Amino acid sequence: MAVFFGCLLLLSSAFASVERRxxxxxxxxxxFSSDGLLKxxxxxxxxxTYFRLYVRGHSSHINxxxxxxxxxxxxxxxxxxxATKKTKVLIHGFINNGRSPWGDFNVIVVDWGSGAKWPYEQAAGNGFLVGAELAALLTYIRDHAHVKLSDVHxxxxSLGAQVAGLAGHSLTNIGRITGLDPADPFFSGKPLNRRLDPNDATFVDVIHTDGSNFTFAQGFGTHDNEGDVDFFPNGGEHQPGCTEDPGSSALYNLLHGGLGVVAHSLTCSHSRATEFFIESINSPxxxxxxxxxxxxxxDEGRCMGCPDGGCATMGYDADATSLRGTFYLSTSTHAPFCGHEYYMEIVISHSLHGHSYGEFYVQLLGTKGHSEELKFSRHMTFYIPDSAERHVIVTHTDIGDLTGVKVKFVRGDGVKATGSEHEVRVRYVTVESTENTQGVVGRRLATTRV
Structure with missing residues (x-):
C-alpha cells in the first residue's frame, strides 16, 4: 500500500506547488519552457528515447x-x-513503453518509457522534447529516404497523442494523426502549439474514452474536441465493463491483486481507446x-441513421469518408466491442405504485436467434410511474429481423433501495436499428411485471 499511496502523494504534492518558470x-x-506546474x-x-523500425517478415525490429x-x-x-511503403508511427503514453509492432508498413515505434514515469507533470513536460525528436527523425527520413510526410500516420x-500533435505542429503535411484518448491534465485549454489540434495533420481523428473530470483515479483523457472527427464511444467519459467506482476498486485490487491490477483498474476506460483501435484493424x-x-x-434517439455516403467509422478506417464533426456510438462491455446497434426505450407503467430502484437487462429476439443478455441501464436508477429510460445498446449476435425482446429488472439494495418496490411494471418497449432507423419493434405491450 505504501508504494501505491506514495505515488498518489508524489503527484498531489507536486500539484500543490507551482514551479518557477x-x-x-x-x-x-x-x-523548451516550463508552464506553471508543467515542468x-x-x-x-x-x-x-528509442526509435525502433519494424517491417513485415521480421519477428523483431530490424533497426x-x-x-x-x-x-x-x-x-x-x-x-x-x-519509400514505397506508407509509414506508421506508434507512440505510447504515461507509465508505458513502446513494444508492440504491427502492420505491413514502415512501422516506427517510439519508446520513451524512461521519460514517461512519475511524476506526471515531468512526464508531460518530457513529451515536448520527444515531439521535437520525432519531428527531427521524420524530417530526416523525408529528406534522405524520400518518404512523403503525406504518407505518414x-x-x-494518452500523452503519446499529445506528443503526436507536438510533432505534427512543427512539420507540414503529415498525412494523419490518430489520438487515442489524448491526455487532459496540462493540455486542455492550452494554445494550439501546446496540444493536439486539427491543424497538426491533414486529417486528425480522436477517440475519447475517459473524459470525465480528472480525479487522479479517472478522467485522464480530454473531453475537448481536438480532431477533424472526434468519436465519443459510450459518451466518452466512462466505458461499460470498467469499474464503476475507480477509487475503491483500486484499493480492493491493491489488497487482492497487486499493483498491476491497480494500474488496470485506474486506467481501464483510458486504455479502452487503444483496444477499440486495435479491434478496428483486425475485425470485419x-x-x-x-x-x-x-x-x-x-441516447434519446435523435441522431440515428447514416447519411447517403454511409456512417462515419471509428478506428482505422476513420479517414474512409469525408464526414467531419462530433460522433457518438455504443459498444459492448467486453471484446469484441463492435456489434449491432439498437436504440431502445423502456417506458414505465402509470400503474406502478410508489417507485422501484434497480436496473434493466434485456435480450433481443430475432429470426436468426437471440442476443446475449445485455445490460441496458448505465447504473442503478429510480423508476417512477410514466418515467422512461432510453439507450443505444450493442449485441455481438446477428439476430436477423427483430421479433421481440425480453426484459429483466434487477432490484438494487442498500439504503437507496429502502421503500422500493421489488418489481416494476413496463407499459411498452420500443426497439429500432440505428443503421436504418426503421422501427422493427414498437408495439405496446400489455402492462407487464418484470
Whole structure:
C-alpha cells in the first residue's frame, strides 16, 4: 500500500506547488519552457528515447536508434526505411513503453518509457522534447529516404497523442494523426502549439474514452474536441465493463491483486481507446458512429441513421469518408466491442405504485436467434410511474429481423433501495436499428411485471 499511496502523494504534492518558470535548450532540438506546474523537459540522456523500425517478415525490429546522440546514427536507420511503403508511427503514453509492432508498413515505434514515469507533470513536460525528436527523425527520413510526410500516420495514446500533435505542429503535411484518448491534465485549454489540434495533420481523428473530470483515479483523457472527427464511444467519459467506482476498486485490487491490477483498474476506460483501435484493424465489424451534439441526444434517439455516403467509422478506417464533426456510438462491455446497434426505450407503467430502484437487462429476439443478455441501464436508477429510460445498446449476435425482446429488472439494495418496490411494471418497449432507423419493434405491450 505504501508504494501505491506514495505515488498518489508524489503527484498531489507536486500539484500543490507551482514551479518557477525556467527554460532549457537541447541542441539540435530547440529550447523548451516550463508552464506553471508543467515542468521543462529533462535532458535527452534521461528521457532516453528509442526509435525502433519494424517491417513485415521480421519477428523483431530490424533497426533501432536511441539514447543521447541518436541523431548521429540516423543514416543507418534511414537506409532500412522503404519509400514505397506508407509509414506508421506508434507512440505510447504515461507509465508505458513502446513494444508492440504491427502492420505491413514502415512501422516506427517510439519508446520513451524512461521519460514517461512519475511524476506526471515531468512526464508531460518530457513529451515536448520527444515531439521535437520525432519531428527531427521524420524530417530526416523525408529528406534522405524520400518518404512523403503525406504518407505518414502517427498513432498516439494518452500523452503519446499529445506528443503526436507536438510533432505534427512543427512539420507540414503529415498525412494523419490518430489520438487515442489524448491526455487532459496540462493540455486542455492550452494554445494550439501546446496540444493536439486539427491543424497538426491533414486529417486528425480522436477517440475519447475517459473524459470525465480528472480525479487522479479517472478522467485522464480530454473531453475537448481536438480532431477533424472526434468519436465519443459510450459518451466518452466512462466505458461499460470498467469499474464503476475507480477509487475503491483500486484499493480492493491493491489488497487482492497487486499493483498491476491497480494500474488496470485506474486506467481501464483510458486504455479502452487503444483496444477499440486495435479491434478496428483486425475485425470485419465496423464501429459505425452517428453525428450528434451530445450523449443525451444520442441516447434519446435523435441522431440515428447514416447519411447517403454511409456512417462515419471509428478506428482505422476513420479517414474512409469525408464526414467531419462530433460522433457518438455504443459498444459492448467486453471484446469484441463492435456489434449491432439498437436504440431502445423502456417506458414505465402509470400503474406502478410508489417507485422501484434497480436496473434493466434485456435480450433481443430475432429470426436468426437471440442476443446475449445485455445490460441496458448505465447504473442503478429510480423508476417512477410514466418515467422512461432510453439507450443505444450493442449485441455481438446477428439476430436477423427483430421479433421481440425480453426484459429483466434487477432490484438494487442498500439504503437507496429502502421503500422500493421489488418489481416494476413496463407499459411498452420500443426497439429500432440505428443503421436504418426503421422501427422493427414498437408495439405496446400489455402492462407487464418484470
Amino acid at each position: 525556467n527554460s532549457v535548450c537541447y541542441n539540435p532540438f530547440g529550447c 521543462a523537459p529533462q535532458s535527452p540522456d534521461i528521457i532516453d 533501432e536508434i536511441g539514447g543521447a546522440g541518436w541523431e548521429r546514427e540516423v543514416t543507418t536507420f534511414t537506409n532500412h526505411v522503404s 502517427i498513432i498516439g495514446h 465489424c465496423k464501429f459505425y458512429a452517428h453525428k450528434c451534439s451530445s450523449i443525451t441526444d444520442f
